[in-house]
Amino acid sequence: MKKFLSILLALTMMLSMLAACNNDTPVESPDGSDNQNEIQGGNEPMNDGRITLVADGLTDYVIVRGENAYVSEVTASTELQNYLKQISGVEVPIVTDATASVEKEIVVGKTNREADGEFDRNELGDDGFVIKTKGEKLYLVGGEKRGTLYSVYTFLEEYLGVRFYTATVEKVPEQKTISVDQISENKQIPVFEYRDIDWVPSRQGTFQVKLKANGTYAPLGEDFGGHYSYVGFVHTLSSLVPYDQYSVEHPEYFSRTSNEKDIWGVNGQPCLSNPDVLKIATEKARQWLIDNPNANIISISQNDNQRYCTCDECNKILAEEGSQSGILLRFVNAIATELGPEFPNVKFDTLAYQYTRNIPLVTKPVDNVIVRLCTIECCFSHPLGTCEDVSKSDDITKSLYEDIQDWAKVSDKLYVWDYVTNYSHTCSFFPNFNSMLANVKFFADNNVVGLYEEANYFDELSDFPELRAYILGKIMWDPYMSEEEYWGHIDDFLEGVYGPGWQNIREFINICQEESADVCFGINVSPDDLFLSKVERFAPHGSNDLPENLTTDMIINYTKTDWTQYWNYYKDIQNVPRVVTDGEKLFAAAYEMAETDEQRYIIDKTSITADYIKSTYWGNKLSAGAGGVGKILSKFFSVNPEAFEGVDTRGLRVDIIKFSQEQADSEYIEFNKKLVDKILSYGIEKLDEWSNIYPDYTWTNYEGESGTINFATIPEDWLD
Secondary structure, eight states: OHHHHHHHHHHHHHHHHHHHHHOSSOOBOTTSOBOTTSOBTTTBOOOSSEEEEEBTTBOOOEEEEOTTOOHHHHHHHHHHHHHHHHHHSOOOOEEETTSOOOSSEEEESSOTTOOTTSSOHHHHTTTOEEEEEETTEEEEEEOTTTHHHHHHHHHHHHHHOOEEOSSSOEEOOOOSOEEEEOOSOEEEOOSOSEEEEEOGGGGSTTHHHHTTOOSTTSOSSGGGTOOOOEESOSOOHHHHSOHHHHTTTOGGGBOBOTTSSOBOOTTSOBOTTOHHHHHHHHHHHHHHHHHOTTOSEEEOOOOSSOOOOOSHHHHHHHHHHSSHHHHHHHHHHHHHHHHTTTSTTOEEEEEEOGGGOSOOSSOOOOTTEEEEEEOTTSOSSSOTTSOSOOOSOTTOOSOHHHHHHHHHTTOSOEEEEEEOSOSSOTTSOOOOTTTHHHHHHHHHHTTEEEEEEEOOOSOSOSSSHHHHHHHHHHHHHOTTOOHHHHHHHHHHHHHHHHGGGHHHHHHHHHHHHHHTTTOOOOTTOOHIIIIITTSOOEEEOOOOOOOTTOOHHHHHTGGGSOGGGGTTSSEEEOOOOHHHHHHHHHHHHHHHHOOSHHHHHHHHHHHHHHHHHHHHHHHHHHHHHHHHHHHHHHHHHHHOGGGGTTOOHHHHHHHHHHHHHHHHOHHHHHHHHHHHHHHHHTTOOOGGGGGGTSOTTOOOOEEETTEEEOOOOOOGGGGO
8 A cells, every 4th residue: 555655646746747847937947047948859949939040050941942033032042051151150951942842941032932912022123122930931032133132131130140341341140059039021122222332342242232232333243133224324415416426517506605606615515405406315315225225224414514505495495494404304305205115114314413403493304204413512511401501502592402302392203413422632531420311311201212322433542431331321221210220330330340449430430520510511621621620720910020030141041040930920820639639549549459450451541531631730730831931031032132133032932931841840741751651552543633632732742662643832822
């Protein structure tokens, strides 16, 4: 009996233990941790609402693509396989949908795994996509051209922590287990159908695809989705109706000046009211499209000048339309109407630019015409519509903010040509980070569906071109992100690319933004106006007297004279601004903290921005001081002409100015020599465009270790 009771008690305890094991309440480990996610039964996780693609270096999943998949969808599947292997070390097999369906699949692109109506491909278009899970299946599905590729890259970024910072710098976490929460539906359809980024570093390889840019510099090959193809791109009237071909026999084809008797010549616009000009342009456009069968857009746009026609017929149309844009739009509408049936998949693009920016009173764009506005006259310090100085041109009577709103009332297919760099000082910092997101959102709110961001397209030496390409890719895809998300992307990039010292780089950006916050600036602003204007650097004394101790002998024997004593005679040269004092230190600190050669490379290259601003300040200091010496000498020569009879006084002034500069700031000259070498070492080859890269005030000729640059001579105003 006792033996039976012992057996019964043991069975009861075993049943109790089994019941506890089947209880939904998590069981604590001896260390107190929740062990409900520990692996059971081989690689099977307990049901916690997640799906595990790779578990501890093993996988039961396959990547499924269509047997007849579009070529970019094949690329998408191999890209996914590649990055999953980089993360986990596991190569997830790729199969086609001709194989039997299994429970654990990553479905990439269009396949027979889709239930009827699962994905609305008409809604997704070429670029939209959906990421979702259903049971143990993960779907990465999108438009066949690029959408599926975008879904893969987005999944890697948003769910697995991968980052595509530049063409050469990516962040790929390493982990043996890859699991994600259930995804009900992550659907993304771009606001802008056309997204183009024109920074030199963004053009490398297939990087534009990872930025989700599909414009001119996206890869041509269909294996990465191809891109929007422009025929002509911009300023095409000179090619559609060539002046050299027609002007001798038909001068009436070209724009008349205000005198009515003369034509502008080769740089003018065609006369758009002339019916023969319309026929010629239409036939040339037809031939362009025949020669470019894959074109999406053809540009029928004005030449890059304001020499429009003022003949009687053009003036008559102008009176009816109230704007030069009416004359141009009638011309473009006629070509689009004629060629539209023959080329139904092509849009006809024209400009609302400078003299054609204001909307016409009568004519509206026909359905297959795109109107592209340009921000060239705008202030880039403040978002559109918030700046008191809304226009940088006396010829424009309405702000671009108002013009876009006007055009949006008559067209749902507006494009914008936006500017995001300083074309006169490409090395200097262009402090437009506080306006970019707001402007892109404004475009999206007003029927803009295409956006071209023109940057420094001729060399790599700009301020933060890699960061700017990255953040433009983000906001062009999602213009409605919050400011917190926007700056979060910037910080994420800086940390990922610049390394442990990234906060120093962010502080430099903050200083530049703060120092220029009250300045309205356009695309050719000088660093002096941006960062130095708040400092009363060169306050005039108001005295026109000559220094009492200056003598003729001191001038004749100028190399024995200390000319720096006269630098402040007419002007006070005062405090160094914060962006100069702190910039160099911040980059030095970031460089010291860098962990890799790649981080040190980009920190050193980007530091040229701070060096350029510093050089600008020193140049202004030298200019002001040496200019004061020049004025003293000029006045002395005029007061004492007999003492310098037969002397080349102008040449003597030049020599003394140069000598006084060397006396005053030899450190500046040595600094500039190092800066020139640094600039040349980073690949500047177009020395004929040096004025866009280096200040005009530099007077020395310098042969650097990496090349030779012939700097400008002393500015004329120093000799006045």
